[in-house]
Amino acid sequence: MFDTIRNLFITITSVLIGYFAPLKDIVFVIFFVFLLNCIFGLVAGVGVQGEKFSLKKFFRCIMETLVFYVIVLSIFVVGEKMGNQDGALQCISGVVYAIIYFYSVNILRNTHKLLPKSKVVSFLYYVLSFEVIKKIPYLQQFQEKKDEVEEAIKMEDKRHGNDQ
Numbered sequence: 001m002f003d004t005i006r007n008l009f010i011t012i013t014s015v016l017i018g019y020f021a022p023l024k025d026i027v028f029v030i031f032f033v034f035l036l037n038c039i040f041g042l043v044a045g046v047g048v049q050g051e052k053f054s055l056k057k058f059f060r061c062i063m064e065t066l067v068f069y070v071i072v073l074s075i076f077v078v079g080e081k082m083g084n085q086d087g088a089l090q091c092i093s094g095v096v097y098a099i100i101y102f103y104s105v106n107i108l109r110n111t112h113k114l115l116p117k118s119k120v121v122s123f124l125y126y127v128l129s130f131e132v133i134k135k136i137p138y139l140q141q142f143q144e145k146k147d148e149v150e151e152a153i154k155m156e157d158k159r160h161g162n163d164q
Helices: 002-019 021-048 055-081 085-114 119-134 139-159
Strands: none
Touching: 002 021, 021 055, 021 085, 055 085, 085 119, 119 139
């Protein structure tokens, strides 16, 4: 029985790896960005701010990573099944660049906590946080209205009885 389950698991895993092979570099990039974010957040929190290691924060980071993997893989499946794999990959690129942007800002913020006198880190943080958003459509508007967006989501959750 164990051999049957193991063989089934290996077969399913092999099929999934083959199906999602076009995303191997994207999967690595997401993993790499989240790994850096976790490491820099951990070092800044524990090393500089004297926080204790938080298993809750760590699992939150892992869950965020998994959510983005599900989003990327779902876009790929839908695009591929609709006969538009190139469009799906373009959409996925947009999602991945958004992930890279937001987590790079966070990584630089944590790096600044580690190296508060570094002009290079301060400059990079400034450019990424304030200048790059001027070049990305809708990002500046989102940054200006993100509190409104969060409040609208909370209100919608309350309206539908999903109050947390």
